[in-house]
Amino acid sequence: MRKAIFMSRRSDPAAPFRVAVWGPGGIGQPLIRECINKPEIDLVGVLCFSDDKDGKDAGEYFGYSTAGVKMTKDKEAILALEPDVILHSTRVSAGVDIDSEVTNDLVRILESGINVASSVAYFWLPVQGAAFLEKIESACRRGGSVLHSSGINPGLLNERWAVALTGVCTSIDSIRVQEISNNTTIPSLDMLVKGVGMGRTIEDVTREKKYSVGSRYYHETVTLACHLLGKKVERIDYELTWVLGREDSQYPIRQVDGTTKTLEVPKGTIAGKYDRYIGYVDGKPFFTLEEIFFLDERDTQGVKMNGRPYLGTIRIEGSPTSVEAEIGLMASVLENKILQDDGTRPTYNTTAVTLIQAIPLVCGAEPGILYPSTFAHYYPDLREFPSPLIDASSEATPVH
DSSP states (O other): OOOOOSOOOSSOTTSOEEEEEEOOSTTHHHHHHHHHHOTTEEEEEEEOOSTTTTTSBTTGGGTSSOOSOBOBSOHHHHHHTOOSEEEEOOOGGGOOSTTSHHHHHHHHHHHTTOEEEESSSOSSGGGGOHHHHHHHHHHHHHHTOEEEEOOSTTTTIIIIIIHHHGGGOSEEEEEEEEEEEEGGGOSOHHIIIIIIOTTSOHHHHHHHOOTHHHHHHHHHHHHHHHHHTTOOOOEEEEEEEEEEOSSOEEEEEEOTTSOEEEEEEOTTSEEEEEEEEEEEETTEEEEEEEEEEESSGGGSTTOOOTTOSEEEEEEEEEESOOEEEEEEEOSBTTTTBOSOTTOOOHHHHHHHHHHHHTHHHHHHSOSEEEOOOSOOOOOSOGGGOOOSSOOSSTTOOOOO
16 A cells, blocks of 8 residues: 655544534535545544434435434534544535634634634635634644635636646736536525525615625635736626526426425526626736526527536636636536436535545645645545655655
8 A cells, every 4th residue: 555645643644534524515415425435534423504414324314325423413512523624514605704603613623623624715815804814824723723625616617727727828818717507406496596596586686785705705716816826916806797587487406305396487587697707917807707607508608518517618818828628517428417316416526525635635734724726636545645745756755
């Protein structure tokens, strides 16, 4: 067995990683599935937030094999387990401000000495100001713990895939990234109606002023991607275009628990939206992120989805080479299979896997915030995941 060459802070690097899941929802479900399936991971606890999950076996509840772990609503019980890392996947709608319950829970976890890999927020905290950054960094220092946040976007599409493609450029004029998502595959009617606004009037949604959540995520990902490219963002402009239903429509939405609910979209109500975040560098648009949410494939701005539930496009105008790429996600490309057998959409699987693959780095890093980069990728046994900075020899040691 190949010797692990990352510097682990665990007492026994050869032992399975002791992992707890904090929030068994859309992202938490595939996290639980993968933790059960991977022999190098020992799922020791699951924190839930609803009475129907409390006390249920974490595997059996979602139709997987028995996990031997009962979900609980008791946060202190999870902390008492002292896992190596908590995979943190609470609801976005819960709020992630500096004094929110989610943030204060995170601080409590970090101060207790438990590492965290989160899909929720905290991707590039310098954007949120010195006070927020210090609150999290000081919690890591006090607990000797590490925080990492990742997902498909933020975390992967801009910070890894787009940045990697700039390797063919010596200069860059502009970058445009699109995230195009078929929302009929999102397993939450609540998120579609209350979060995105599907089936509601523009006036109704606008009154709630919920779109600061989107700005929180996408301001961080645009700013971090530019930072990785040595660019400082001066400002980010935001543009929003609503897509309205052409006729009365109904869409079957499969929920996390396997049931199906109907999304009603009356004519003239919201059936999609285009968000555009434009990062300015040196007084000019440099990095543009476009979020395209649709229910009807006629509303993809001309992009051919070919049945795919998700597509990322990257266009880099640079010199001496420009790049254009499409990244489609499916359960199986060869079988033309859109969703997993358990109904999980590819974006949820992708977000979950970025957290799981980061486990060895989170457990091996020095205390503090570990920001998204290109380090997390597939490896047969995560206990032997190599350092991203290694010598070419088989017995290489980390490069300092």
